[in-house]
Amino acid sequence: MKKSVSLTSEDSLPPLEDYVDSVCTDELLGSQSRIWLADLRIRDRPPESGDLSSVGRDGLYVDNYFPVGELEMQPGVQWKRPKELCASPQFIVDGASRLDICQGRLGDCWLLSAIASLSMNRSLLQKVMPLEQSFQDGYNGCFVFRFWQYGQWEEVRIDDLLPTKGNKLIYLSSPDKHEFWSSLLEKAYAKLKGGYRALDMGFPHEAMVDMTGGVAEVFDIVSLPRDLPAFLRHLLDKGAFISCANCRGPLEKKNEFGIMFRHAYSLTAVEKVKTTYGTEDLVRILNPWGNTEWEGPWSDMKGPEWNTVSAIEQKRLDRISLDDGEFWMSVSDFRQQFEIMEVCHLTDNLSEGSSKLPWSCIMLHGSWEPGTTAGGSHQGGLFWQNPQFYFVLSEVDSGTANTQKTCSFILALMQKHLGRKGINLAVALYIYPAHPKNTYLTAGDLSVLRPVLCSPQYISRREVLLRGSLPPGRYIIIPSTAEPNQQGEFLLRVLTEQGNAATPAHSPKAKEISPSTQPSYPHETALPSLKSTKQLFMKHCDKNGFCKPVNLYKLLNEALKGGVLAGSEKYLALEHCKSMVVLMESQDIAQLNWPEFQGLWDKIRKWTDIFLVLDKNKNQRLEYQEVSPALKAAGIVVDDLVMQMVGLRYTEPDLTISYPGFLYLLMKLESMIRKFQAYDMVGMGTIAISYRQWLHMTMYN
16 A cells, blocks of 8 residues: 655635635636646556657657546446447547537636637647647557646646546546547646646636636626726737636535536626517627526526527527537626636737737836845835836727727736746836936936836745736836845736837946945856856766756855855765755766756855955854845745745754755755745645655655
């Protein structure tokens, strides 16, 4: 029997108001959901050493590393290929449709809602899954899908073995028993997230972003504009994906009108319908279950209102009187029956060939560096040091009344390379009027200017949004962290109408900044240059070009001599170097090649900046009370208990932390957080791992 160890972080479900404010949040509904990571399933034969796949006895591709969960290991569950389930399987039958989706035993309606929306955008669907794949020409049991992850598209390969019971699929299926594109897409997304169990409860906008690379926004429906049809029509005209839910009742229980609580629906159309009594604004909603529909006015089966609509008008709407999960309802009933609306905004580079007019998107990368570009809150004296972006609005919104010429936009600030739990920085966005002559605001400028628009507060989310509308003009965007000297990288996406622009602002010339505030990188006075570091690596690595712990020990001893940290090398221990090496390398061989060493050196440079900035008395030690701010500057937030452990385990006898000890501590914390997140795929704060995995995780680092 497999032994398991559960690791739990103290997390609770976010209240509704946090859910509404969140964008791309990684908190998921349903705290009972857990990921069950079984030992890797090997079919037919074990793979060759280092292989992630193999070929079965039938000559077809087998993905040995697909993580198998609790449900798939139950008695009676068998993994079968589509050709074993029907005589003539097809990848797609008569085009991929929003109606090709019937939910299975997983609580993943949030994902199915996104898939339904995806199926209505052919260009995006083709990007996520090449449509030419089939079970005939060139078939080898392998299917390829792509998902957007933090700024780039990642390819996911799977085999077509699907879990069945009684010769029927237990998860997502199509009403047409010969069609399998939706089932395979669900499996590919499950692999990306860590297994089918990782799909049990989630937020639709998470899947929407992963399948489009778009920008997600969450609305409280009560607060939407009075002219809701126009607002919804504007979103759909831009190609947005829209999901909606009612969270005011127990999970997936029906209310008196047939609407399921805490269940994700897709909003796919808004129409002004002609009746014998005038016009009525209706929205089209899809339940991914493929049944269980709205039972109020305008319902498919019980709505006498359709008797007032001509057959020609009903045909225009593609209205079918069936319990197929798709139904129409009035806009007023929609506002009353649903509580949350999640929107994924598409951009011009995501919808090629589409008739929609999406947002124009500008992607800008930046970082907050302690001591240089991490100025912190606007209430502090270093706010001007934060990265700045020059924002020009010239094209006014189409269809805007002449009396109000404004330019609409959405700013999305996404933190990069930070984990799902505990280390998201609190961030916010500010927009200021630009200087009449410059494309950058100095400390003096910002001391007298007030923002024309800003985030209501600093929020610890993976991504925060700022939606607004301003008159044509020149502006400056400033993303900032709540506290100064916090380390972090970010992606700023600027969504505007076609023709507007945003670029990194030019820094002021040196003469514009007094010597006392001239930005610099503190590590430059403590560590050798990159060129010299490469020479040190070549000098100390072994004959095969690898840096082992003893090599790193010698390299760091030499690197620290001559800089402002000279003398701190006496606190460096071989044990520190062992941990740094094994926590950076990826093949469990306890040695670093040059690219891996570059990754380690980049961390050392950033952490050195933090150490030197927060070492207030410049004694090459961090006082105990300086350690928590230093960890926070590196993007790591821990509770009092962990800080007590840090004091007992990582400090010198006088409760200070030396420079080498600081590097060792950060390396250990960052690695353990990353390892936890690798198993905690959906951010539930709880993982289940095997006894062997637990020993490997704790013993090797």
